[in-house]
Amino acid sequence: MTTVRSYSKINLGLHIGPPRPDGYHHLATIYQTIELHDLVTVTATVSGETSITLRCQHPGVPCDERNTAYKAVAMALDALETKAAVEIAIDKRLPVQGGIGAGSANAAAAILALEAELGRQLTANARLALAGGVGSDVPMFLIGGTMLGIERGEETFPLPDLPSFHIVTAFPEVGVSTPQAFRDWDATLTQNAENDRLIEFRRRVAMAFAGQPGVSGKAGDLAEEPLLALVRTGLENDFETVVFPQQPSLRALKSALEEGSLYSALSGSGSSLFGLYCTEEAAQAAQQRVRSLGCEARQTRTLPRSEYWATMFI
Template structure:
């Protein structure tokens, strides 16, 4: 039996992300929250391959356990392909083969990266040549993090996180990602944040009506200074994630004990991102965490967004 990857196809690599700063507003009338977040794309990638087909289908591989992922039309990558076909009038289908490396429900936008990869791969395979601005609009309809997966680099996200402004970034930041052996529900984490704020309304600062990103974050990113960034890492969702899964507190503490400049729960968790001062320090930290029984991976950022890879 021949290897399908030797047949003509389009291969796209799309990065996962870390939210190095996240300010969450009050719930809006539709139950969602406006946010202000600083995204950084990191060198942990989803590989999306698009093959010509008459119908729409998806299959998964890679080191991540994908047995719980849907493969029907509810899958976000399939939604992306169908949405693009409808937008452009394309009448065929596609078979998507996705090798996953970003943890599922890990707060790193793995599903969004799959969707972004599917959009770019199908647009290239089908030669539909949708303008970049239109592709980003389709991405925004799929989910708040999908446009950033296309753009990559470092960016400020407002609204639901999908209104992007590129942020000038210098140099390379070194992160060690500590992976959990469980996922977390984003809606559950947001609900817990709302309940936490209600319980402690008398003790915590009022929620910003219009969330913003701390200017210190932009200064640190612009300077490429890991020590500066360590001082301003912040995620409003972290308190909720730690309340739901208290064991993440140990990971954060262990990371800092073993040399991390600072740690943060990425997005809605449970992945913990630990910032290091250098590549050497990150490797030492990765080894230390692994010795302690935690699955850890050294990545760098920022990296480019979804890109076609030459076959």
Template sequence: MFKLDVDARAKINLTLDVLYRRPDGYHEVEMIMQSIALKDHLTLELLPGRAIEVSCSTPELLCDESNLAYKAAKLMIEEFSLDAGVKITLNKNIPLAAGLAGGSADAAAVMIGMNELFGLKKSEEDLMMLGKTIGADIPFCIHGGTAVARGIGEKLTPLKPVPKIALLLVKPHYSVSTKQVYSRLNVKDIKSRPDTAAMIRTILNEDVAAMAKGLCNVLEEVTFGLYPELSFIKEELRKNGALGSLMSGSGPTVYGIFETRSAAQRAAARMDTGNKAIIISETQ
């Protein structure tokens, strides 16, 4: 095998709680993460001499050594002493710096793809342990589905998959710095926290309405303070029929849960599309 196609799925947060700031400077989190149908598409091809080449359909995305897909390829080559390199062609559909783990999903896809391309036969757990060294979201993106993430996001407890749920995602044209959001977060000032145990029960019961009501992300207060428009987007989603709405990650993407895909489509047609990406998707 000299060429392989692989998909990279985005994620949303159903909950996101920050418990405390750790001695190492990171924050201890507890959150429920969910894969969605929105995905990037990658093609991997063998290259001689352990070279790494990355090209992307989105000109704004750097394709140098700072790119997570590049880092993942380099990690795999060095960790497993591979005798060839890889050319990565990345077709982006997940918006950049959106709170949807697009870069981590691409890195996870590279690791999964190279594992198959080179016949390494490494387990999913092996790849997850390796992936966390370059990104806390990468283990979840390798595993996918529905899971509780703890630690800095790398410690996963898989959950029963949620039923297929229609989603409408709204991504403003700007990006949000995760580092800036966390630096402005005062854990002692958090006013409302998610009930993670209750959300797990709603997932087990496949109660979508209760799931929508239980959505909670403690980072919203900080990010909405920096970008007040996001609170209006959240309210607009609700006014247009969303059962519940939440910012994913540190933002700026805000999504709504809808009863049906057609309901999400009707809401999308009514949303203000100025300088925003409006994406209809579903849980996966």
């Protein structure tokens, strides 16, 4: 039996490009892993026939092939050319469809736990390719820390790690339809304008991290400079343009998070939001402001790559 902390993520800026032939959109984003997590436990025994069972206490989580962890394990067994009896248990501690990648993180955790159980590993490239076939956000959880995501988000590249910031995540009860958010966005810009925005975002990322071989540290020292450089150049999440007019309560929550923050934004297409803070006191104050608006708020911190991997397996 192997148990893995299935850490979640936020998006430090997200720019939307034009639609692709496959129906997805070109994207550019900075992913950042955070300490909030589910627990994924896998038990696997080599067998003459493959069987997969999945259990989860959350009623909103499917326990069949619709589940990303189930799908990931099935694909990994095929890639490993192995048949096994596999049991997956997900202790769901994160919101479902909350914009922080919980389902995608479960899939990545299941792959890693399966490999540990079987004593066999895919190559790093094969594992990333498989993860991209499961879902756009899955590959980033096989890297961790601060990352650049491009194309539909599945092409992920490690950046020098930002320091560990205090963070407050807000989980509104209202939902956001990601397909509708993309349709609304497409109605606002021409494809040429969308391409220009993607190119500009990638240029800003390159400039912000230029000359930073490794910037991990505690928030508040010079290591935070790449984030501040991005913020000064207009770091933002394009989804806010179309989501906030439909859900005004989300704009109010962002305002509550902004006070005293280095940066705050919608995560993914929402509906979760977050704020980054240099001190625990500032984070606690933000958490209280969000809760006063009747919204669930959790205080946590960002997770650099080395700590992500050092603490993943229990």
